[in-house]
Amino acid sequence: MRAHVWMWMSLLRYASLQHIRPSTRRTRTKGSLRKQAETSAWGCTVGQRSRGDKNPKNELTRPPGRSTLSTSLRRVSFSPTQLSNEYIFSQTPSSKNLFAKETVVQPNSTHSLSCHARMTNQSILRALSYALAARAVWLTLALAAAYTLGTYDESSYTQRVVPCLQRVLPSTTSNQQSSTRTQRTFVEIAVIDALRRLVVWDSVHYLRVARCGYEYEHQAAFMPLFPSTVAAVARSVATNDESGGVDDEDDAAAIVLAGLVGNAALFCLAAISLLRLARAVGLDDAQTRRAVLLFVVNPASPFFTAPLYTESAYAAAFFTASAAVAERRWLVAAASLALASSVRANGAASGALLIGVAYALDVIPWISKETTRSLGLLDHSNIRVGVATVARGFARTASLVVLTALPLIWNERAGVLRYCVGDDAPTWCAASLPLPYTHAQSAYWGVGPFRYWQLAQLPNFLLATPAWIASAAAASSCLRPLHRRAMLPHVAVLVFSTALSVVVMHVQVSTRFLCAGSPALYLGLAMLLPKHFRWVMRWAFVYTFVGTAAHYSFLPWT
Numbered sequence: 001m002r003a004h005v006w007m008w009m010s011l012l013r014y015a016s017l018q019h020i021r022p023s024t025r026r027t028r029t030k031g032s033l034r035k036q037a038e039t040s041a042w043g044c045t046v047g048q049r050s051r052g053d054k055n056p057k058n059e060l061t062r063p064p065g066r067s068t069l070s071t072s073l074r075r076v077s078f079s080p081t082q083l084s085n086e087y088i089f090s091q092t093p094s095s096k097n098l099f100a101k102e103t104v105v106q107p108n109s110t111h112s113l114s115c116h117a118r119m120t121n122q123s124i125l126r127a128l129s130y131a132l133a134a135r136a137v138w139l140t141l142a143l144a145a146a147y148t149l150g151t152y153d154e155s156s157y158t159q160r161v162v163p164c165l166q167r168v169l170p171s172t173t174s175n176q177q178s179s180t181r182t183q184r185t186f187v188e189i190a191v192i193d194a195l196r197r198l199v200v201w202d203s204v205h206y207l208r209v210a211r212c213g214y215e216y217e218h219q220a221a222f223m224p225l226f227p228s229t230v231a232a233v234a235r236s237v238a239t240n241d242e243s244g245g246v247d248d249e250d251d252a253a254a255i256v257l258a259g260l261v262g263n264a265a266l267f268c269l270a271a272i273s274l275l276r277l278a279r280a281v282g283l284d285d286a287q288t289r290r291a292v293l294l295f296v297v298n299p300a301s302p303f304f305t306a307p308l309y310t311e312s313a314y315a316a317a318f319f320t321a322s323a324a325v326a327e328r329r330w331l332v333a334a335a336s337l338a339l340a341s342s343v344r345a346n347g348a349a350s351g352a353l354l355i356g357v358a359y360a361l362d363v364i365p366w367i368s369k370e371t372t373r374s375l376g377l378l379d380h381s382n383i384r385v386g387v388a389t390v391a392r393g394f395a396r397t398a399s400l401v402v403l404t405a406l407p408l409i410w411n412e413r414a415g416v417l418r419y420c421v422g423d424d425a426p427t428w429c430a431a432s433l434p435l436p437y438t439h440a441q442s443a444y445w446g447v448g449p450f451r452y453w454q455l456a457q458l459p460n461f462l463l464a465t466p467a468w469i470a471s472a473a474a475a476s477s478c479l480r481p482l483h484r485r486a487m488l489p490h491v492a493v494l495v496f497s498t499a500l501s502v503v504v505m506h507v508q509v510s511t512r513f514l515c516a517g518s519p520a521l522y523l524g525l526a527m528l529l530p531k532h533f534r535w536v537m538r539w540a541f542v543y544t545f546v547g548t549a550a551h552y553s554f555l556p557w558t
Contacts, residue, residue, distance in 0.1 A: 134297055135264045209228075223437075235254070267296075271296060281490075287523075291522040300547070345437055416429070467514050468498060
């Protein structure tokens with residue numbers, strides 16, 4: 001009885017606020033008049049009539065003899081464990097939906113499916129073309145900077161092929177290595193020299209781990225999945241010399257080349273995942289195009305292009321997980337987040353936050369409405385069903401979070417077994433809970449709360465400030481009413497990552513940290529006004545060019 005009273009009161013309010021014309025047989029969807037002849041840049045032509053389409057221009061045709069109100073209002077069927085009293089009004093050009101949670105529009109099915117498939121293929125091809133073109137341009141720029149600009153630390157060149165403490169593969173003798181090097185062609189020498197020049201900063205550590213494994217405790221700061229995978233791929237396609245050994249320079253060049261190609265492929269995968277996420281949260285074609293374009297020229301492009309940096313790999317895994325969460329494909333999301341935490345340790349915390357907020361958004365409105373209705377009707381059976389449903393959902397979410405954190409737990413345990421052996425074990429091994437990754441980040445990179453808040457770090461703070469301002473603008477843009485619910489899990493990750501980069505992390509990595517692990521940064525900036533988005537693109541281009549020159553000159557950059 002109470003439900004029916006609520007329905008009729010809502011109906012009277014709707015009729016008093018809206019001008020309902022029962023004789024109207026046909027209305028257009030919102031925005032179709034403006035976009036009738038506009039061709040989408042990502043596939044379909046809005047308002048274009050295809051062969052066999054009896055309902056052109058995205059019009060909703062109502063059956064004859066039925067009023068607008070009767071076809072606008074329908075009651076959602078529900079079971080005892082679902083919400084009741086929910087009504088959906090289809091949107092008309094002269095009305096604003098006051099009560100609906102979603103708008104249901106059903107155009108011609110055949111034309112809609114074919115148009116969607118065509119749009120999907122064209123969008124993916126366009127995103128791939130953007131990503132590959134950007135990688136080619138930035139790689140050319142990186143090689144030009146590496147050859148023309150002086151290197152701050154010349155010793156970095158000699159550290160790349162230092163023999164391993166324990167041989168992973170059989171090595172050739174010095175005489176055989178000299179003989180092999182004299183037999184190289186000019187092209188091989190040029191390629192090896194170019195690849196060696198791309199290995200700077202953290203790439204030196206990743207190359208060492210890939211070639212020799214974990215030898216020193218400071219290497220525990222680098223997660224094992226990326227270097228081990230690159231080394232396995234490189235050695236599976238590389239050829240040994242006549243003696244069956246492997247030349248150190250050839251092994252290093254093969255690993256760098258595998259990392260370069262692999263990062264390019266992973267960057268393309270990240271662009272496609274960002275495209276999927278933009279569609280899942282409801283961005284239009286222009287906003288989706290801007291988001292993908294901003295990603296392929298993002299301010300941290302020097303690190304996405306570098307052969308042995310993990311930005312591309314982490315972005316591919318985390319963006320795929322974000323798209324899967326938006327599409328509510330939980331197993332795909334958990335598997336992708338597990339890969340992300342295998343590449344970077346912060347993937348475990350960001351993944352847990354992403355899944356937890358998405359689950360809370362699903363269950364909290366259901367709890368409040370269902371519990372209130374059950375208590376009002378004194379129906380204790382519904383309360384028991386609701387508690388059981390929430391418990392199952394919580395157990396599922398907890399299991400997904402544990403799956404996400406397993407690679408980090410395994411890496412910490414492997415580090416303890418690797419370094420805390422014998423009488424000369426480091427002092428940190430005596431802690432009640434020894435954590436090699438945390439120790440390496442704190443002891444060798446100075447990571448910790450407010451440890452970088454020093455006057456000497458003021459230039460790095462100034463370089464990172466545009467990224468923090470962009471994150472704030474993106475978060476506020478994502479929280480608009482139209483996209484608030486769908487974007488909230490991703491905004492939570494963006495806010496968490498920004499706070500982490502300001503307070504805890506090395507301030508020098510703030511820009512690339514946010515660009516690689518926060519898809520909401522691109523989605524929110526893409527929803528800005530065009531005049532504001534132009535300034536974002538200028539910031540991205542300036543940071544890409546200046547950052548490439550600084551990075552390959554072995555100068556610090558954010």
